[in-house]
Amino acid sequence: MSDLQSVLVVGTGLIGTSVALALREHDVDVLLADRDARAVRLACEMGAGSPWRPGEHAEPVDLAVIAVPPHFVAEQLKSLQERGAARHYTDVASVKALPITQAGRLGCDLTCFVAGHPLAGRERSGPTAATADLFLGRPWAYCPTEETSPDAVETLLGLIKLCGGEPVRVGAEEHDRAVAVVSHAPHVTAAAVAARLAEASDTALGLAGQGVRDVTRIAAGDPVLWTGILSGNALPVAEVLEAVAADLTAAAAALRRSAAQAAEAGGAAVSDGSEAPSDAATAGEELAARGVPPAMSWVTSLLKRGVAGTGRIPGKHGGPARAYAVVQVIIGDRPGELARLFHVAEEAGVNIEDVRLEHAPGLPLGAAELSVQPQAAAALTEALRAHGWHVPA
């Protein structure tokens, strides 16, 4: 691991300033540059480093971190290399093939450059949103090419370590396909669902629950910023969107076939709901028993693929998704209500792994869903009830 002593950060937005703050906590010398002088001044005031004045710094720094939008990375790299600004270079853009390809075309020295991408962000942007903790425990992808020198990789690994990130070595194309699936295409899809809400009736919005809120939350992100990101990963994102669109088109076709089949059957329910179900009923039989037309089986298979997909998302602490028990409790909308609730959990020796609040529209009441280790659920339920909380059975 190389001993990082001096770093130049070019671009003092959220990510660049956060890198600088993390390095300052380890007493690394940090120089800061941005096309916006105010952003540099703000970052300096936050203790992220001191302004870079190219003429005054004859010695190259150990590493330059290029923290500018994807389409600017290669030009910056070229310009910095021409000045001999650093011994090694990296970037933090959320796409990786584009800057590497452009850098090659511009004739940059690719032996001392390793493309990188810390998987961290916040809904706020700019230097004032920066924090030294931003990368703690987060994956930090890095993409050496055949030309990259081992020294350059060692230097970047030193940076990731000082920032508290978890290095993930991955090829640039594989990286871009991966973020297309887990970030870029979901963002566009959320926007397409949210776009339906823009056209919908007030009545429809009045019936909105937690589900559609979750599905569309990320669609509130900055359209200009996201256009830049998507543009830099255009083909991998297009492929995923086409696959999603194909599934939705096929689902719509199956639903229309199903409606036609139901109309042919005269709209009659097929089965007598008063009969006891057979314990041996398969899902298909169960559906037929509910009068669901056969064309719906395609939709069922899509929903099953969806369940399989959600099951693959890693859980807390990066391991496989853990099955927590969820304890629901009804809470009032008064100051201190949650404090008392967590205090009771603490006294019972129960660690709350996650919490989700759902407020009941129109009333000062809501439900808190507390995720805990399965073996702790009974103790928490008992403790909450003993203190007068309503925990539904």
Added chain:
Amino acid sequence: MSDLQSVLVVGTGLIGTSVALALREHDVDVLLADRDARAVRLACEMGAGSPWRPGEHAEPVDLAVIAVPPHFVAEQLKSLQERGAARHYTDVASVKALPITQAGRLGCDLTCFVAGHPLAGRERSGPTAATADLFLGRPWAYCPTEETSPDAVETLLGLIKLCGGEPVRVGAEEHDRAVAVVSHAPHVTAAAVAARLAEASDTALGLAGQGVRDVTRIAAGDPVLWTGILSGNALPVAEVLEAVAADLTAAAAALRRSAAQAAEAGGAAVSDGSEAPSDAATAGEELAARGVPPAMSWVTSLLKRGVAGTGRIPGKHGGPARAYAVVQVIIGDRPGELARLFHVAEEAGVNIEDVRLEHAPGLPLGAAELSVQPQAAAALTEALRAHGWHVPA
């Protein structure tokens, strides 16, 4: 408002048993029926009422609540009416045109039936997940037809009031279009995004963040249950899915055109990142300055429609979405950490409106995002810092 004294609940799942529990809190006589005798026994043990024995109950009850899957509602209504079981009837299915149409075809008496749909649910199902609080402050859609008698509507409004719901009068077709937009189509879309995760590499899953988790959360729901719901609302859901698919297909085409335009431009970045931005720059100029090809403007417009759609979702307490300030604080994964945090907020007189926990994978540290009234953010930040919490600037 009619004075509800006796109610028959047919179907003692989550919704039916919750209705029964709410009615029992107001001392309404409740009779329970289900094709599954065990479900009735469980509901009775929970205090939801007593078993319905058709031969023994000569007098019709005030209201029968048909809480069975959509495709069974009409048959149940027919059968109950033939027995003279109740003076008025309603159902709770999540689609409304299907049961009304089927009931008409079966020759049911539609003067004494009002279709209904409480917008409430939980991730757990069955009678043991039921709670009298389930409908508190939630919308409860009801769909009278031209045939419906005013008495039947009054009776249903009495039920909704006793359950604590908020009645929303809406036509059956409008209801079905509304839930297609805010619930059914988002569910299928979430499944289509999650289906991509089922095919993705382990590397891709390792780079998953909070965004894709939110988008796909509801896709973990029971495929068989959801197939029944979607089948009962096939055409409205198909229409919304086709609109989503059309947007995604167009977005993919724009991305492919954008990639072609970038290739024609030789992959060169268009602008010098070291220049200061013009304050007067429009979004389009900003994008061009980033070297983003013109074909991306279609994607930007979709993202903007998405932002507009998310802005229409009503916020807490049913009003327009309120803009809370978000205070982020770094927390450790120890018992009592959140209790202490909420305790500090309480002492500072700050009510935490919402909380989102994000755990850092691989480390016992995470970020809590606390939503508070904007004027309370400074006080909360100060109080947390005074007690040693790390609150990023």
